[in-house]
Amino acid sequence: MSTRAGGGRHRRVGGALLAVTLSGLLAVSGCDLIGEEHAEPEPTPGGSEAAGGHSGSDDHPTIPPQLLECGEKEADPDELQLADVDLTTATWSMPDGFEESFLYVEDNPVEDVATTWYAVPTDPELPTLNVLNVVLYTGLDWGDLADACGRVPLEAVEEQLARYREHIDAEPLSEAEMTEVAGMPAVTQHIGLASYDYVGYWLFSETQLLHVYCQWTDEAAREVIEPACTPLVESVTVG
DSSP, X not given: XXXXXXXXXXXXXXXXXXXXXXXXXXXXXXXXXXXXXXXXXXXXXXXXBOTTSOBGGGOOOOOOHHHHHHHHSOOOXXXXXXXXXXXXGOEEEOOTTEEEEOSOOBSSOSSEEEEEEEEEESSSOOOTTOEEEEEEEEOOXXXXXXXXXXXXXXXXXXXXXXXXHHHHTOEESSOOEEEEETTEEEEEEEEEOSSOEEEEEEEEBSSEEEEEEEEESSHHHHHHHHHHHHHHHHTOBOO
């Protein structure tokens, strides 16, 4: 079973859930200068040569120097490369032994919620708040923290995650670590709240956040939830 980021339904129940979003598509647009009209040169027998005497086949598109620099620049271990894709195109697969649930809602969102998806175990069944979550957020703005190559300092990412934890009254249970989601740089961390703990994965773009997290209420439930988190995260694809 494959699920898309835009396909979820949700309705409110008593359980409180937290999540963080997914990321956005940065579109680059070109522009042309509008000037005076010029008479077209007469065609020559030898083919389509421009007025300057150079064949059109010799022309090459100009690559902006900043893009060349981004491609040549080595990855900085103190920076996070933001995803340069539309995170609303994300899809993932249902882990074995789980089914989609419509009994949850993000009641304390940290950004603007675009879509939500939840799945609960079927064998064994567990009490509420033991659930897999995929939430897409929009409206992120890194401001001047993002450079021309779409990279932000890890310090800024850690500060962002700290603001999220403060917003939901949570505490870190582990250090934030670099990982990958859908083959792109992401961050993972264990988080603790009053009613449950979870392991979260944050895939950031310049305007979106895809947050995949798996939460449990006690150690017995953790033994069911956490093993399903790995195949869920590994199944995520974007684009």
